[in-house]
Amino acid sequence: MTDVTDGVLHTLFQSDQGGHEQVVLCQDRASGLKAVIAIHSTALGPALGGTRFYPYASEEEAVADALNLARGMSYKNAMAGLDHGGGKAVIMGDPEKIKTEELLLAYGRFVASLGGRYVTACDVGTYVADMDVVA
Numbered sequence: 001m002t003d004v005t006d007g008v009l010h011t012l013f014q015s016d017q018g019g020h021e022q023v024v025l026c027q028d029r030a031s032g033l034k035a036v037i038a039i040h041s042t043a044l045g046p047a048l049g050g051t052r053f054y055p056y057a058s059e060e061e062a063v064a065d066a067l068n069l070a071r072g073m074s075y076k077n078a079m080a081g082l083d084h085g086g087g088k089a090v091i092m093g094d095p096e097k098i099k100t101e102e103l104l105l106a107y108g109r110f111v112a113s114l115g116g117r118y119v120t121a122c123d124v125g126t127y128v129a130d131m132d133v134v135a
């Protein structure tokens with residue numbers, strides 16, 4: 001087995017940020033979508049967490065943010081007594097420059113492909129109208 005000491009794989013499998021049930025890397029070249037959906041836990045029910053649309057400095061920063069936020073949502077949802085686990089998604093890019101209906105539809109297809117394991121909502125850079133398109 002290869003020793004993974006840094007980078008995204010280390011973050012996913014060997015760091016304190018690891019332990020997530022599923023991490024989905026999403027790309028749709030036609031629309032420009034690059035996103036990460038992180039499901040930390042579904043122990044209490046489907047993972048619940050918003051979609052952040054943000055111009056990250058790097059893909060590694062985006063993955064780390066998704067992992068940290070998803071883990072936090074597991075605790076937040078449990079403490080609130082919700083029948084939901086924790087998850088979070090991030091879309092990489094400046095929403096003022098690249099957010100289009102085509103991109104949001106592509107993202108929605110990725111969310112749908114999870115078969116209800118992840119339920120999303122608004123977060124930084126996304127709004128109710130965006131979630132209507134994603135749905």
